[in-house]
Amino acid sequence: MKYCSECGSPTVKKIPEDDNRERDCCESCGVIHYSNPKIIVGTVPIKDDSILLCKRAIEPRYGKWTLPGGFLENGETVSQGAFRETLEETNTEVEMGELYAIFNVPQINQVYMLYLAKVIKDDYSSTSESLEVKFFEEADMPWEELAFPFVPMALKNFFVDHKVGEYPLTTHTIERRK
Amino acid sequence: MKYCSECGSPTVKKIPEDDNRERDCCESCGVIHYSNPKIIVGTVPIKDDSILLCKRAIEPRYGKWTLPGGFLENGETVSQGAFRETLEETNTEVEMGELYAIFNVPQINQVYMLYLAKVIKDDYSSTSESLEVKFFEEADMPWEELAFPFVPMALKNFFVDHKVGEYPLTTHTIERRK
Numbered sequence: 287m288k289y290c291s292e293c294g295s296p297t298v299k300k301i302p303e304d305d306n307r308e309r310d311c312c313e314s315c316g317v318i319h320y321s322n323p324k325i326i327v328g329t330v331p332i333k334d335d336s337i338l339l340c341k342r343a344i345e346p347r348y349g350k351w352t353l354p355g356g357f358l359e360n361g362e363t364v365s366q367g368a369f370r371e372t373l374e375e376t377n378t379e380v381e382m383g384e385l386y387a388i389f390n391v392p393q394i395n396q397v398y399m400l401y402l403a404k405v406i407k408d409d410y411s412s413t414s415e416s417l418e419v420k421f422f423e424e425a426d427m428p429w430e431e432l433a434f435p436f437v438p439m440a441l442k443n444f445f446v447d448h449k450v451g452e453y454p455l456t457t458h459t460i461e462r463r464k
Numbered sequence: 465m466k467y468c469s470e471c472g473s474p475t476v477k478k479i480p481e482d483d484n485r486e487r488d489c490c491e492s493c494g495v496i497h498y499s500n501p502k503i504i505v506g507t508v509p510i511k512d513d514s515i516l517l518c519k520r521a522i523e524p525r526y527g528k529w530t531l532p533g534g535f536l537e538n539g540e541t542v543s544q545g546a547f548r549e550t551l552e553e554t555n556t557e558v559e560m561g562e563l564y565a566i567f568n569v570p571q572i573n574q575v576y577m578l579y580l581a582k583v584i585k586d587d588y589s590s591t592s593e594s595l596e597v598k599f600f601e602e603a604d605m606p607w608e609e610l611a612f613p614f615v616p617m618a619l620k621n622f623f624v625d626h627k628v629g630e631y632p633l634t635t636h637t638i639e640r641r642k
Contacts, residue, residue, distance in 0.1 A: 289472035291465040322502045323536050358501050363568035363637050390541035397542055459541050
C-alpha cells in the first residue's frame with residue numbers, strides 16, 4: 287500500500303498507538319489499514335476410490351493438476367465457498383462433507399480449508415479455469431504434475447484415511463522455500 | 465475503497481473481465497483490489513470445569529464478557545494466532561488443543577476459528593484489552609453479560625461436550641439481525 291484508499295494521501299508504515307505491529311497508516315485522514323491472512327477454500331471431490339482433479343487453465347501453475355479451490359469471497363460461509371469453487375472449476379455440484387484439512391501457509395498469509403465432498407453427478411467438465419477435469423485413482427495419480435504443495439499432502443492423507451474409512455481433521459503448516 | 469492504494473487515483477466498482485463479482489478497480493494503473501473475509505482466532509481456555517473469560521476493555525461491547533480472540537495476523541498459523549490473542553487478553557500462556565468450533569458470520573465477512581486450550585499457569589490477569597479476567601463454572605456463567613453471539617453458543621456446546629468428555633468440531637453460521 288502506497289496511498290490511503292479512503293482519502294488518496296500517501297501512507298506511512300508505522301506502529302499505531304495501542305498496537306504492536308507495523309500498519310499502513312494515513313497521517314492525513316488518520317485511517318489505519320490492516321492487512322490480514324486470506325482463506326482459500328476447496329474440496330477433495332470423491333467418487334468411490336477416485337478423486338476429481340482439475341488441470342489448471344490459469345497461472346500460477348498453468349497445466350498442473352490441483353484440487354478445486356480458491357479465495358473465499360465476502361458474504362460466503364467456508365462451506366459455500368468450497369462448493370462454489372468446486373462448481374467453477376469442475377462444472378459439477380458436489381455434496382459437501384466435513385472439514386478434512388487445514389493448511390497454514392504463513393509466509394504468504396494464507397489459510398487453506400479443505401472439505402470432503404461427494405461427486406454425485408456425471409456432468410463434470412472443463413471450465414474457463416480448468417483445461418481438463420478428470421478422476422484419478424491412487425495408482426494413476428499424476429504425483430509429479432501436481433500444482434501446489436498442499437495437493438499431494440492432502441491426497442496422500444486421503445488415500446491412507448480412505449483405506450481405514452475414517453477421515454479425521456488434520457492441520458498442517460507449509461513452509462515455503464526462501 | 466475510494467482511491468487506489470497503489471497509485472492514488474480514484475477507483476470504480478465494476479466486474480473485471482473474467483470475473484463475476486464487483487471489485488474496486490483502478491482504471492488508471494489497472495490494479496484490481498480484492499476484499500475477502502477475515503479470520504478471527506480464539507480459545508476456550510479450560511481449567512477443570514471452569515472457563516477463563518475476559519471482560520472487554522475496548523469497544524465494541526466494552527464491559528461485556530468474552531472468550532479471548534481477535535484477528536489472525538499476517539505470518540501466523542491459526543493456532544499461533546489463537547495462542548497470541550489469548551496471551552494478549554489474559555496474560556497467560558495456554559496449552560493449545562484441537563480446533564473446537566468454526567463460526568461463519570457472512571454478513572460481516574468474518575470466520576471465527578476457536579480452539580480448546582488448557583490454562584496451565586496461575587498467572588492470568590487483566591491486560592490493556594481486558595478489565596478483568598476470571599474463571600466461571602457453568603452455574604455462575606454471566607449468560608446475560610456475554611459480548612458476542614458466538615460466545616454463548618460456544619460455551620453452551622462446551623458444557624454439554626464436557627459432561628461427555630468428547631469435543632467434536634462443530635460449524636455454525638450466525639445471521640445478524642438486519
